[in-house]
Amino acid sequence: MGRAPCCEKMGLKRGPWTAEEDRTLVAHIEQHGHSNWRALPKQAGLLRCGKSCRLRWINYLRPDIKRGNFTREEEDAIIQLHDMLGNRWSAIAARLPGRTDNEIKNVWHTHIKKRLEGKTQGTATGAPAKRKAKKHVASVNTTLQQQQQGPVSSVPVSPEQSLSTSSSTDNDCMASSLENTGSSASDSHEFQIDDSFWSETLAMAVDSSSGSGMEAAESFDADSASPSSSSSNDEMDFWVKLFMQAGDMQSLSQI
DNA sequence: AATTAAACCAACCGCATTCTG
DNA sequence: GCAGAATGCGGTTGGTTTAAT
Structure with missing residues (x-):
């Protein structure tokens, strides 16, 4: 071709x-x-x-980009999602409103990976000392952020973002569809990310890691875009449960 | 104060997938 | 159904900044 x-x-x-x-x-x-x-x-x-x-x-x-350091909750979520999805950064980003695949990828390689390596080696060095925020961000972006960035824990998800972060695999379609419908169902409805969301999401991920959900996710090899049908069902169940927990079932029912 | 090493992140590259005529 | 065009994604690199010596 x-x-x-x-x-x-x-x-x-x-x-x-x-x-x-x-x-x-x-x-x-x-x-x-x-x-x-x-x-x-x-x-x-x-x-x-x-x-x-x-x-x-x-x-x-993009106006809905969330800048600044990743919170511990976000890093934990990335770890969980990476565990399930592998290096499918766009899929991970689709589940972290306001974060881009590139940003997540960078954070993974420069931050989280080391943190995990430190843990596995038992050195428990923890995260390297945080450096100060970069100063060379274009001024126009600063303006955009000041104008458009809401509270850190409440990030509006525009159709724009859902489209741009959605990817083409079956698995991703699931999430992006959910997000699309969720965000378009009501313009005034913002996708609320708060502590309970993270705790619920992470709890779900942990729960399913010992059950079918995790297996389904693992069987969805990054190199193979064609999961088995059974694992696909399991995975569907997993995400259904996940979004039910996240209180987003209204939009799911429209699919 | 100067130099070096490490950390960080924006941007590029090339392949895969999807779309279109 | 096919070929070419367009888009999306993940891996990698290069430049800049900061910390350490």
Whole structure:
């Protein structure tokens, strides 16, 4: 199957985005959406390839991005989800509103992995000393965050995010469908993430790790996109239970 | 104060999957 | 059903910042 080159390199800018480029991209997407990433840079007057624009938007400029350090609860959730899903970062991100796959991936490699290694080696070194927040974040982003970032524990999930974080596998469709319907069912309904959500979610994950849910998840090999039908049912049960616990069954019933 | 090492994260690359004519 | 185009995803890299010496 022939593949188009990533982008025509000629004349296209690479490397870090400037605040001006960010503003241009945000303004264009707010006005016209992003139905066609390929055509977007031209339409917006950006000397970037569509791929680059998409990445910048998804990982950085999207209004519902939650920035800042990961909480312990979030890290624990990532550990649990990674245990179940493997390196399927987009699937994990779909379950962590406001976080991107890239961000989660980074945190995993730079933070959590070491924490776990420390645990398994019995050194109990704990997390490395936290460094101060980065300062080189584009100013436009700071503005966006100030305007759009709500309380840390309450992150609105827009259809935008659900679409961009949803992936193409059967398993992901389950979650993304749930999220899509959940977020679109009511514009005023925000997906509340609070302590009880985390504790319930993690409790579910732990419970199912000793039962069928975990087995189903494990059998869903990252290298194989075709889980067996039985494990697929188990997995479905697992997620149904999970979202029931999360109080999101209203949207599930619409599927 | 200067240098080095480690940590961090944005962005790129290439492959896989999905969409479209 | 097929081929090409478009999009999404995961792995990796390179640049920047900070801590340690």
